[in-house]
Amino acid sequence: MRRVILLTLVLSVSLITTAQNEDSIFIKRLADEVLTNGKAYSNLHDLTKNIGGRLAGSPQMVKAEQWGQKVLQASGADNVWLQQCMVPHWVRGGKDETIASFMSPSAKKTTKPLYVLALGNSMGTGSKGLSAPVIEVSSFEDLDAKKDLVNGKIVFYNYKFNPTFVSTFNSYGDAVRYRGGGPSQAAKYGAVAIILRSMTHSPDNFPHTGATRYDSAYKKIPAVAVGLQDADWLDEMLSKKTTVTLSMKTNGHFLPDTIGHNVIGELKGSEFPDQYITVGGHLDSWDPAEGAHDDGAGIVQTIEILRALKALHYTPKHTIRFVLFANEENGLRGGTKYAEEANAKNEKHIFALESDAGGFTPRGFGLDMSDELISKVSKWSPLLTPYGAGLLVKGGDGSDIGPLNKLGVPTAGLNPDSQRYFVYHHAPNDVFEAVNKRELELGAINMAALIYLVDKYGL
């Protein structure tokens, strides 16, 4: 262990004014409260261990809404209500299976189960399953080049996460089109199913699910994501010209749309009660995990901000809404509903903030607002830097508040460190144990600080 010395900041980005001094004192009090008495971690334990995965429309999601309502009340909201919206209701319908069959070098028929998960929103194979030889493609261009070989086959998309992006969200942004558009592109050429290299560069073998979307012009074929170790094995087999047949059984299907809810807690503003600041995360999560980082973290951070502000007897000038959104993963119906109602009621929303990039140590905020406002918010960077989130960048708010942003509301997203996010994202290992208590708390502290600054100075 290295020598311990009290660290002194060398780069002080701007002069500290008296107002900033007052602000830094209040933010320190917020930080002390969260780091000493914080409930985000124990709330996350409750949500993940007692409820678990909670896809929109599922019984777990109903339990999660009740839980959210109760915890917002206990954390001191002036009032808490459910905002109803219709949500899609996709169910996995059982265990996803894919078994590879091939001839071993000694010409013996051999099988190997692959670790897969059906993509969200995908159609299952039906109870009989399907079986077909697999053809590998490295990209859509490669698929086009091989289009005459695809008919009747299972297409294996083996497009790799680019490791050279420092922000792993850029690797995701680059690769995720294969999850979204891969099934229909393959169906166009007569493929019977697809198997997709998971959206990760983690060295483990967990498959990563996530939403796909079918193009209505083509057949809706089954689609699974496969863990990277199995993807690499499949790639190696196929590169040796071994014929590999996959037997796939998945059961995904849609039930009729059902009723879901945004869970909303409110702290009334003293000066501008009709002007709103929204902070939130999404309560729904993919079914095969506990939804700890995605987005249990954002949920418990949102609630923690309320708890900490109340613990310090803070009365906001503006009304602050703490929103647990209903349906981010496969429909965005929660965020859409929230913005629709805000618009219909002609509510004045001055700012919205989301945490939906994991409960990792905070590095900054992504700002979706005018350059003028970005420059205003950037002046607060020295107040956030001691707590980790001093790096303010343009772009990257959060899906659920995107519809508000489209109405012209300035929005922002917490940017935690991204290196571990795609180790867990939509995979069975996104569990409570993958979250560090203090990293989670520091995210809440920086969010609370930003909410406080916007409330005090406006935007």
Next chain:
Amino acid sequence: MRRVILLTLVLSVSLITTAQNEDSIFIKRLADEVLTNGKAYSNLHDLTKNIGGRLAGSPQMVKAEQWGQKVLQASGADNVWLQQCMVPHWVRGGKDETIASFMSPSAKKTTKPLYVLALGNSMGTGSKGLSAPVIEVSSFEDLDAKKDLVNGKIVFYNYKFNPTFVSTFNSYGDAVRYRGGGPSQAAKYGAVAIILRSMTHSPDNFPHTGATRYDSAYKKIPAVAVGLQDADWLDEMLSKKTTVTLSMKTNGHFLPDTIGHNVIGELKGSEFPDQYITVGGHLDSWDPAEGAHDDGAGIVQTIEILRALKALHYTPKHTIRFVLFANEENGLRGGTKYAEEANAKNEKHIFALESDAGGFTPRGFGLDMSDELISKVSKWSPLLTPYGAGLLVKGGDGSDIGPLNKLGVPTAGLNPDSQRYFVYHHAPNDVFEAVNKRELELGAINMAALIYLVDKYGL
């Protein structure tokens, strides 16, 4: 998962000059090399899984030296050698045990094993063990106040890690005096042993060992660290005035000093071959774990810098030394020897850098050098910020290069994010699986960038 948008840096700290542009291109090449072909993670797997814990003087440490020599050679060092030094040879001598006995509320004699580890350098109880009632103190002041009650007892130091420091190294700096001085302070008042709340604020129950030091004026009494869940249980029992007796068995003892080695690889300088830049970590680690974060990470990052510079065919101006130090944990004999020999040979050392704060995502560097040099190095911050380590602060280099710093050499330490460090530090869970591949690699990238800049521009 939040919306994916390519992030643009809003705060650009200084204008980018042409030279900086060249530098940013070279640093990007370094980053791409490490993120694409990096060997730090697989080297860490080798070191932790095939060798494991490696305390100075142990057979594992001899294996680790041989491993280090081989890997430095394979990574392209011009020459590799062992620098001999005498090292302390403390051995744990077996399993550490502590069993609590007390009367249950129904007056039934009850026992509970506590999860403990003897402190490094501590004297064991002997094979018979010892047994005594425990007395809790919250601080040295509390111990002084209770001094008349201590004779014949086991002192339970229950001083807590302060959660309100954002850098956990400050919590450690605040609490670690109880590990270092606790046994002798208690022995002064006649205590027969101590049990110490572990140096962590992690919610788990792993005990954290680490060096203690006896004051020769007092008896060398046995000393163990206990996990936090057990510490809290003990505190609760004692707060209810329950008498708790601890039966302790530990076997620690010193063998005669033995021979150890710093393992040194060198890349010859083309312009100033007699001027040295040192980069390193420490090869030794505590015995009950794999020494993954402390300091396997620093070791494989050091080797990765060499590998990446060679892969890019970089010829340094100055001679760069890659040093795997022999004995940081319980003696600092490796770093001391290295500085002594540098001094005796009148070597000109222009800079030394250490990584010994874990393989976590990098945030910056701690600089131990004149304010003038700090201001020079701070100008490089915009080149490091895209890779995470743009935050340059005064103080906090690294133990092993401390002796060089005392000779007037400017030194620095990598500052990774500190939130998870004391979850693993000196505890049985400091294993390979606790390290994230990309976080580890980003540390190496920022270190390589700083080494490159110092080599190019001098200090």
